[in-house]
Every structure is written in structure tokens, then in C-alpha cells.
Amino acid sequence: MSGKEYRTITDVKGPLVFLNKTEPVAYGEIVTLRLSDGSVKNGQVLDTSDDLVVVQVFEGTAGIDRKTGIRFMGDVFKLPVSKDLIGRILTGAGKPRDGGPEIVGESNADIIGAAINPYSRQSPEEFIQTGISAIDCCTTLVRGQKLPIFSASGLPHNDIALQIARQAKLTDSDEEFIVVFCAMGITAEEYNYFRHDLERTGALENAVLFVNLADDPAVERLITPRLALTAAEYLAFEHDYHVLVIYTDMTNYCESLRQIGAAREEVPGRRGYPGYMYTDLAMLYERAGIVKGKKGSITQFPILTMPGDDITHPIPDLSGYITEGQIVISRELHQKGIYPPINVLPSLSRLMNAGIGDGKTREDHKSVSDQLYAGYAQGRELRGLVAIVGEDALNERDLQLLKFSDIFEDTYLRQSRDEDRDIAQTLDLAWDIMTNINTKYLVRLDQKWIDKYHPTEKKE
Numbered sequence: 001m002s003g004k005e006y007r008t009i010t011d012v013k014g015p016l017v018f019l020n021k022t023e024p025v026a027y028g029e030i031v032t033l034r035l036s037d038g039s040v041k042n043g044q045v046l047d048t049s050d051d052l053v054v055v056q057v058f059e060g061t062a063g064i065d066r067k068t069g070i071r072f073m074g075d076v077f078k079l080p081v082s083k084d085l086i087g088r089i090l091t092g093a094g095k096p097r098d099g100g101p102e103i104v105g106e107s108n109a110d111i112i113g114a115a116i117n118p119y120s121r122q123s124p125e126e127f128i129q130t131g132i133s134a135i136d137c138c139t140t141l142v143r144g145q146k147l148p149i150f151s152a153s154g155l156p157h158n159d160i161a162l163q164i165a166r167q168a169k170l171t172d173s174d175e176e177f178i179v180v181f182c183a184m185g186i187t188a189e190e191y192n193y194f195r196h197d198l199e200r201t202g203a204l205e206n207a208v209l210f211v212n213l214a215d216d217p218a219v220e221r222l223i224t225p226r227l228a229l230t231a232a233e234y235l236a237f238e239h240d241y242h243v244l245v246i247y248t249d250m251t252n253y254c255e256s257l258r259q260i261g262a263a264r265e266e267v268p269g270r271r272g273y274p275g276y277m278y279t280d281l282a283m284l285y286e287r288a289g290i291v292k293g294k295k296g297s298i299t300q301f302p303i304l305t306m307p308g309d310d311i312t313h314p315i316p317d318l319s320g321y322i323t324e325g326q327i328v329i330s331r332e333l334h335q336k337g338i339y340p341p342i343n344v345l346p347s348l349s350r351l352m353n354a355g356i357g358d359g360k361t362r363e364d365h366k367s368v369s370d371q372l373y374a375g376y377a378q379g380r381e382l383r384g385l386v387a388i389v390g391e392d393a394l395n396e397r398d399l400q401l402l403k404f405s406d407i408f409e410d411t412y413l414r415q416s417r418d419e420d421r422d423i424a425q426t427l428d429l430a431w432d433i434m435t436n437i438n439t440k441y442l443v444r445l446d447q448k449w450i451d452k453y454h455p456t457e458k459k460e
Helices: 133-138 157-167 188-201 218-222 224-239 250-263 277-285 314-322 331-335 365-389 396-413 423-436 447-453
Strands: 009-013 016-020 029-034 040-048 052-057 069-076 078-081 089-091 107-110 127-129 149-151 177-186 207-213 242-248 297-305 325-329 342-349
Touching: 029 052, 052 218, 078 224, 107 224, 133 342, 133 365, 133 396, 133 423, 149 157, 149 314, 157 177, 157 188, 157 242, 157 297, 157 325, 177 188, 177 218, 177 224, 177 250, 188 207, 207 224, 218 224, 218 250, 224 242, 224 277, 224 297, 242 250, 250 277, 250 297, 250 314, 277 297, 277 314, 297 314, 314 325, 331 342, 342 365, 365 396, 365 423, 396 423, 423 447
Parallel strands: 089 207, 149 297, 149 325, 177 207, 177 242, 242 297
Antiparallel strands: 009 016, 016 052, 029 040, 029 069, 040 052, 078 107, 325 342
């Protein structure tokens, strides 16, 4: 820590303070700012060159002037980590929000972190049961995976995330997941809803919440997910917990990146977002996974709302490149009153095949998933045809598939918010609804599975 206090501020733009060259300082170094009225604010070095230092201020730049004294602390931002984090609610800057005491850490961990070394990374292959049929059967989640939820304004993505947080379990283990919940730019109403639901179900006892509200400093949103991941890494790799990290909302995080980039007068990339947004997101997402020789794991569920329901928008587009699939929430299904309104057609889990099958879920899982997908896709296409030519123009097969698409949505996708279906129930329900299609049209299913599992074709 330097004993010098500098008063060389040349400019203030948004959450950024620019000052003339002072001393050699490190990127990410912690800064304290003492204002003229004696109050103290905290910041972090965002950029440094031979003649200029840029500091981002966490509490906002109101009241900062040329008389403000700046002192460099000689260290980067660190989070005190211990098992006492479990059950706590913290601010986006890591301070207690629940009225409890300060966290006394067993150690202090650098929040910048790093992606898991590819050599040390173990391939994810353990099935996680969420209790939601659309996910478990069609877009299966695997321990150590990063699987974002692509949603839009007004859709129940938060309800789905909370249901996953409550119900997620490994089928071959009694160990519960520790949930690290990272909220960025959410409203007070959303925060109260999350907190009430976690308290009501008892899930808060196995959760750590980092909460940055909409009226908290936008610049704080840039460190909130890094604090959450640092806590997750400590619990997973030092104490062998299976950790489920849920971010909401990554769109607010990216908007903060754009705001900071504009304040720094950077050359903007697509739609005004900084060109390094892909790298920045990858630094967060790639901290998920399993490390060889460690029992713990980090599984990520980033939630992002697509501006204008546009899946080609830079935020979902770049997230899709980095992560291992996506779960897409459908406004059309939501308007029909179906919960969870998961559209399985554009949804994808790239690690699904590694986590399903005999000994993991059930031997018929892959074939059942393929048949459901094919039948639903064809039924959806036929709806458009019926609108033009009417049902009378359809043959027997098409009529069955058209009816199947409605049954699939109303019986298979539809669940209550507290309904927890195990994988056997999910697959058995799939076979039940496939009785509405003549077996000769179930072309994605091997005859041996039809003989063994089809309710009307079983051979004892």
C-alpha cells in the first residue's frame, strides 16, 4: 500500500475518474478516494498507461472533484471466503445485505480468477435431474455444464431458475447442490421474490446470494459475477460441494460493459457493445466445470433476456458460442398459459449424449427424446398447413401428429411450479403420450424399445 495520496484528477466521466500518472500501478488494483467532505469511496484501476490512470468508482462519482485524494492500496479486489458464506445474502460488492456480521474468511481469494486449465478439466458426464421434463428429457443438464436460459422480458425465467435451484439433484448421490445466486441489476420486487421463495422452501440454508439491485451502481455489476464465481470455486474445489451458479440477468451485465466502454470512449463493436465482450463473457462462463482429482464441481445457469426477443442479438449470440447449448423460453407457449414455456425445438444441450443412457438415466432415453422432438416439430409445421387448407386435407399420419403436438404441450411440457418429476416418470410420460401415434409412425424408435416400454405393445 502506498502512503501517498494524489490529487491529480483531470476528468470525471460517468463512473470513471481520470488522473495524471502517479506511480506504477497494477490493473485491477484497489483504490480509495477521500472526498472533500471526508467521506470515502472505493474504486478499482481499470486502465493504466505511462501518463494516465483510469479508475472505476463503485459508489458513483457524485461529489468527486479536483480536491479528492486518491490512494492506491497495492492489492487487487479479494473476497474473504469460508463455509460461513452458505446461507448469507451479500451485496454486489460482497458486503452483508442480510443484517448479519461481516464474513470472516479462512483466506482471501482474488476475484479475477481464471478459466479451468484444459489439461486439468474433466469431461462432464453425470446426469443432473432438474425435475422438469422438458429439460431432463430433451435438453439434459450434465454436472459441470454451462447451459444458459434464453428468455425475454415478461417471461417466467426466474420461476424456472428457482425451480431448478430447489429440485436439482444427482440421481446416484444424496448430496445436495449448493446454489450460488448472482443477481445483477434486478428490481427490489424481484429480489424480494427470490428471497421469499428460497426462505419458504428452505433452500436459502444451502445458498449464497450476491445481489446488485437496479439502483445500485452499474459498475458494481462487473464485479458481482466474479465474486459469485470466486465463492463457488472455493466451495467446490476446497470443500467438495456440487455448486449450481445461477446468474440473472446477463443482459444487465453486458449493458454495464457497454456503459463503461462508452465512458472510456472505446470504439464500439456490434450494436455499441465493446469488441472484447466475447472475451469478457468467456472469462465468466469458462470458470464452470470439473477438475480432475476434485470431488466438487461448478455448473452454470446464466439467464439472459433477449432484447426484442431477438436470438441473433450479440448477447445471446456470443453466449451461444461459448456455452454448451441453450434453453429457449417461448412467448407463444407462455401466452397459452403453459408453464414452463420451454420451446424444445431451438433448445439444445451439447453434452446431453454424455450424460444419458443405460446406467445414467435409462437405455431408451436418446430414442425417446429423438421421437418426441420429431413428432412435435412435424406437428408444429402441420399447424401452419391446417391454417391454409384445413384439417380435412390431412391424412391419418398428419392428423395424429397434429394432435400429438397439442398433447405434448398440454401434458408433457406443462408442470406446476412445485412439481418434481424423476427421470423415470418423465420417460414413462413420454411413452404414454406417444400412444396417440400409431407405432408404424414412430420411426425414431427401435422396435426393441417399443416392445419393452410402449404401454400397449409391451411383451412380457
